[in-house]
Structures are given as structure tokens and as C-alpha cells.
Amino acid sequence: MTTQHRKLIIIGTGPSGFTAAIYASRANLTPLVFEGVQAGGQLTMTTEVENFPGFREGVQGTALMDEMREQATRFGAEILPETVTKADLSSRPYRLVTEQGEYTCDALIIATGASAKWLGIAKDEILSRKGGGVSACATCDGFFYRGKEIAVVGGGDTALEEATFLTKFASKVTLIHRRDKFRASKPMQERTLANPKIQVAWNKTVTDVLTHSVALPTGESVEKIRALVLKDTVDGSTSELPVEGLFVAIGHQPNTSLFQGQLPTDEAGYLLVEKGSTRTCLPGVFAAGDVQDHTYRQAITAAGSGCMAAIDAERWMTEQGIAE
Template identity: 80%
Template structure:
């Protein structure tokens, strides 16, 4: 069983940034990649809102750059998934799918996963650039001048629909009921926007596609319409759109810490205001696993920096930094 001063669980922008700062503080962090190395950005195509890349950068490429950067400064990365975390013992004990480890400090950067509709094709097309996304802020620009749809009925769905009207010619807001769950203020804002068209009592049965050829001669599947089912009479119809945004929520990846760390009603880890500290000294949380408000790569990276600095200072206070 090997021991480490700092272990980082997760490798999105938060995890990599935490590792970067920890390694530059000579803490020799160990990072576990988990089941989705690189996090959600690995299923995003073009990233144009991360500072420093004026021409934009592909999500996987950005994660590769971050990975190589932390390796340069001495971070150890293991392709292992943490299956059990004992945060009650000192040092902390972590069990992966391959081995066991102990750590003086733990940085949790396990992120959150977008909830998909359960039809399969929506998640597949989001990874291949087929016109499906779970982040309007990330991908809205690519749908300029197009007719698109948003699925969901809460504040997130309505907020994304309003945001997308900056780019799309028309935004169909699809909801399985005849009224939204979003706040009245959000609904009023949406219904005042002439580009938003509510589609009541409908669920998406299938995402219909057509084949397109890229400038490089590759053939890709792109969304051309949605197959909808009426929740009242069961009738089936098609809605022609060129883009689909799934906004039915995110699920924080916190099951590993249930019963050990405080979470809010939706499962996000709770940290002390203005810090990354959890209720257990020596355990820190950063990125989307504790952020249900912004959920952006740049804010995740910023909180990863906070977690590393908080961990470094805590280790110094305990006499464990050397």
C-alpha cells in the first residue's frame, strides 16, 4: 500500500489544475483518472470560451494539454477508478479497481454527468459532434441561424432556451407536461421571447439523422429531426431541427462519498463558503462535483487551484508538507 501526501480523484479541468498547483508546491500528487479520463470536455467538440485559445480548441485536445502539463511537473497519473474511500481513518484510505493507497489529503474532483434521455442516440451524437449537446453556454454558438430544440422543464432548460435565442432562429422547448417546473420569473422571461416555441406534452422517442460529408471526406451523422410522442393521446410526430440540447439536469458523481460528506438535496458536495474545504479536515472538493451553478471549464479550473492551495496550507499546518 503506497502513501501519498495528496491524492486527486478525477481528471477534468478541476482535477488537472489541482494536480498542477500541488505538483508545483512539491507535493508530488497522485491522480486517479476514473471512468471518464479528462471529464466532460472529452465529449465536447469545439471549446471557444476557455481563455488562451483565440481560435478555439477541441475538448479532448485541451484535456491532453492539461494532462501533459501536470506530468511535466511531476504528477503521477494512474488509470484506475476509486471504488471505496475511507475518509474516517488517518491517513485516508482509498481502494481502486487495482490497488490500495493512503493519503494525507484528498482532493475530490469527480465532476458531474449530464442526464440523458435514455434513448442512447442522444448521448452518442453528443460525443461525435452530431448536433446534440448538454451545454448551451459551451455549444450555442455553433447553432447560429439554425432551428433547434431544448428538452426539459426546469430553470436550467428555460435558461438555456433563452440563451440559445441569441443564436438560433427558433427554439422549441419540449416538455412532457403542459406546464413548466421553472420559476415564474424564468417562465415569464421565456414566454416574452418570440423565438421560443413551447411544445407541450411531448417526449423524445428518437433522434433522426442524415449523413453528411466533412471537408476531409469523412461521413458523419447529423440530427435532422426529432421523433416525438404525445403523452396524452400517444400520437407520434416529427419535429425538424438541426440541434438538440438536453437540459434535464446533471448528476454529481458523489455516490462514493455518501454517508461520509454532507451533500445538498441534489447530491452535490457542500464546501465552506469561499473555499474548497469539506466537513472533514484534509478533504477538499472542486469542480462540478460541488458546483451546480456555473458548471464551466474555467470555473472548475479555478476551484481546482483553490483546492490545491487549501490542501497545501492544511498540510503545512499539520506538519505534513515536508
């Protein structure tokens, strides 16, 4: 297997990866970008994005990622439809392996993102991709449920925060939790339980998502949520909960398995970077986007950190005499 060497490689093609590619290309670093398993990142699983600056009428998630991709290639980034299966960061140049070949690089930007944890019932993840009423981001999609009854699954701070946020739009929010008490902080619990728009379904799990066909103005139809099937974790009984939206808030999993044991992470698995930068503990290795951000997890913040990573990489490469 022949080994190709590049000055800079970027792993991942979400908002952070594409933005890093745009800035690196404009700096004449000629980056090589690996698309990964989910080309375009989590935004390709959403329909309309209304909170990304510059699109007053909103933009489809896939269309936004396509535009970013074209912008990156316009400035000279080379994007390959390959997935990195192995990374060796024990020495420089760093070594990456895909199913198609082997590559080395002087500098590396990790923008592999994070994946939402789903309920494991298949339908929830499928409907999230097709605009069927399932989401893992209240900030992104809450606006679409104005005046509707929806549900949130989870019992931690994130779930309670999202349930509270969604009361700005929904007429009623049912918080579904598999136990009889939350694991969220006490102030968050008090605030949530005091909200008249929030009802709690204790000791319940979602076992199925019931749908119906809704006609679109285009003449096409799409499957939308009409109800959830809930199972009682105490007596095993089942019931239906009519809702038009489901928000899954049981956490995200950062895509860091490639770097396990090679780069430090926090307790949740997110890559650690130096404060105020995207630098990891290894020289020439930078991390951007949701792979290192468990706080904001927005497309715009991911894009911003992608810009930071490219600038950090350019400065480091210049200092090392790698870049002109």
C-alpha cells in the first residue's frame, strides 16, 4: 500500500471541517479532507435550518453543507469520500489509514463531530433524518412546534433545559423519564417542575413511535409522529401519548474512538483543547466542532471553531517552517 504525505489533513466534513478547509485552503495549505461515514455531519440529518446567519428564509441542512463543500473545493481543498479507520499519533508525521489507502501529515485537524444517542427503536433516528418530528436539538428545531404538544425524553440537566426551552413554543411538553426521580441538578429540577407547561411521565420508556401520513404542498407526503407508545417500568403496562414532536435528550457521543489512548478527553469523551484555542496536547494536532464542545453544539459555533483550528494550524505550521 503506497503512502501519500500531505502537510495538513482534516478529518470530518461538518460545519467545523468544511470551515477549517475553507480557511486552510485560502491560506495555501492545500488541505486533504476526509468525508467520513456521515458526509456533511449532523446537519444532513435535519431539514430546515433557520438559525444559521445569512439565510433569512432558512436553508435545508443538506443544501448548507453542499454550499460549504463547494466553497472549500473552490479554494483548493481536496475532499475524499473516505473514512479514517486507524490513526497513529505516536510520532510525526502522523499516520492515518482508510479503506482505500494510507496517509501521513505534518498537521491534523480533528473535526469528527458527535452523534446523538437515540432510543434504539429505529424509528426515532429514521424520522429525525426525514423531518418526521424527531429531533435531538431543541435550539435547532423548537420553533417548528409552536402551539403543539411535544415530548422530551431524558432526566439529566440537558433534558430539563430543553424541556424548559421548548415551553417557549409548545403548548404542552411531556417530560418522559424511566425512573421516579431526575438526575439533574436540584435548581434545574425545581425550575422544571414549577413550569405549568411541563408534565412529567415518571417511570416510562418509549417503546414505539406511531406515525401518520401528512400531505405536503408539493403533492408529496411524509410520515409524521402522531403518538408515542409508553411502557411503565414498574408494572409493565403500556399507553399512548399523542404528540406531534419528540426530542431525544439522553446525550451525545463524541466521535473520538479513533484517538482513544492517544489524546486526553473529559469524562464524557470529548477531546480536551487548550483554553481559548483548538490545540490539543500534541504538537500540530487540533480539534474543532462538536468533538470538543459539549456545551453549545451548534452549527455556527462548530464553524467558528473550524475557523480557529485552521488559523491555529497555519500559525503552527509557519512556526515549524512547514507552511510558507
